[in-house]
Amino acid sequence: MAGVVEVLHARFPSHAYPMHAHDAWTLLLVDDGAVRYDLDRHERGAFGDVVTLLPPKVPHNGTGANGHGFRKRVLYLSPEQLPERLIGASVDAPALIDPGLHRMISSVHRLLRSPGDSPMATELLAVSLERLRVRLAAHPVPPPDxxxxxxxxxxxxxxxxxxxxxxxxxxxxxxxxxxxxxxxxxxxxMTPHQYVISRRVDLARRLIVSGHPLPSVALRSGFYDQPHLIRHFKRILGTTPRTFQSPASVRP
Structure with missing residues (x-):
């Protein structure tokens, strides 16, 4: 996904990171346990619903708190995803208590597992980055247009x-x-991607009614593949494409 250098999901029973630095922004969620780390000669912690943002090229380490392990998910973001001027603010306050932001970033990780859902992940990441910029720079968000x-x-x-x-x-x-x-x-x-998915389901429905074979409907209507079509078709219309194709099916 554009702007994402690497995605890491890991469980460490005992590993301790030595002091090191990345050339990317590190957007960290800790799903189990807690992480103790040093950043700019200050001891910090990451745990629970806290969203942690570590800036590029600033050394830090990391180990499980109290000698216990931890499980984490990380998005490594290319440097241009956030302004360089925010590095100082993220060093001073790398931990953000923001449940809404945590949910969005967690959803990005989930959506990235499915190639067909990467546009939704892109949208959520864009809003998440805007929220990070606002939190770190204390700037208001422009009203919707x-x-x-x-x-x-x-x-x-x-x-x-x-x-x-x-x-x-x-x-x-x-x-x-x-x-x-x-x-x-x-x-x-609804989000732009949700709108697109709903319209593609509508198009797929018309193609099925017009007699197009099911194997070709997914690509003709813009879906990533057949399972991607089936999942969203059933979610929106309450039935599978094959059942919908049956003359005995009831079509709303």
């Missing part, structure tokens, strides 16, 4: 099957990615 949402919807419709990335949409419409996602959700009650 209905015109940006409507323009984005038109762009999504024009690229329904091939799709368009959030980065490309942002470049074309001259709005920040997170601003587009927030504006769209405020205007339509």
């Amino acid at each position: 209905a015109s940006a949402a409507r323009t984005l919807r038109d762009l999504l419709e024009a690229h329904l099957v091939p799709g368009i990335s959030l980065a490309d949409a942002s470049s074309r419409l001259h709005f920040a990615p997170a601003h587009l996602v927030r504006s769209f959700r405020r205007e339509y009650g």
Whole structure:
């Protein structure tokens, strides 16, 4: 995914990291146990619902607190994902208590396991990064923009099957990615990717009714593969494509 250098899921029963540094931002969740680490000659901790952000090229170490192990998930983000001027703020306060942010980052990890859901992961990461910038820089978030949402919807419709990335949409419409996602959700009650998925299911439904063979429907309607189509088709319409194809099925 653009902007993500590496994803790490790990359990360490006893390993202790020595002092080291990364060239990326380290966005850390600790799912079990707790981590004690030193950053800029200060002792810090990561545990529970705390979101930890460690800046690039600032040395730190890490070990399980109280001699116990830990389980963690990490997104290593390319340096340009956050402004360099925020390095000092993240050194001073690397631990963020923000349940909403924690849930979004956790969802990014879950969605990255499924290639077809990477656009949703991209949207959540964009909003998460905006939230990090606001927390670290104490800047207000610009209000949602209905015109940006409507323009984005038109762009999504024009690229329904091939799709368009959030980065490309942002470049074309001259709005920040997170601003587009927030504006769209405020205007339509769903994220851009959720809208695209719902419209692709609608297209798949029409293709099935028109007699297209099921193996070709997924690609013709823009889904990653057949399981991706089946999962979302059933979630939205309450039945599988094959059942829907049956003449005996009841179609709303």
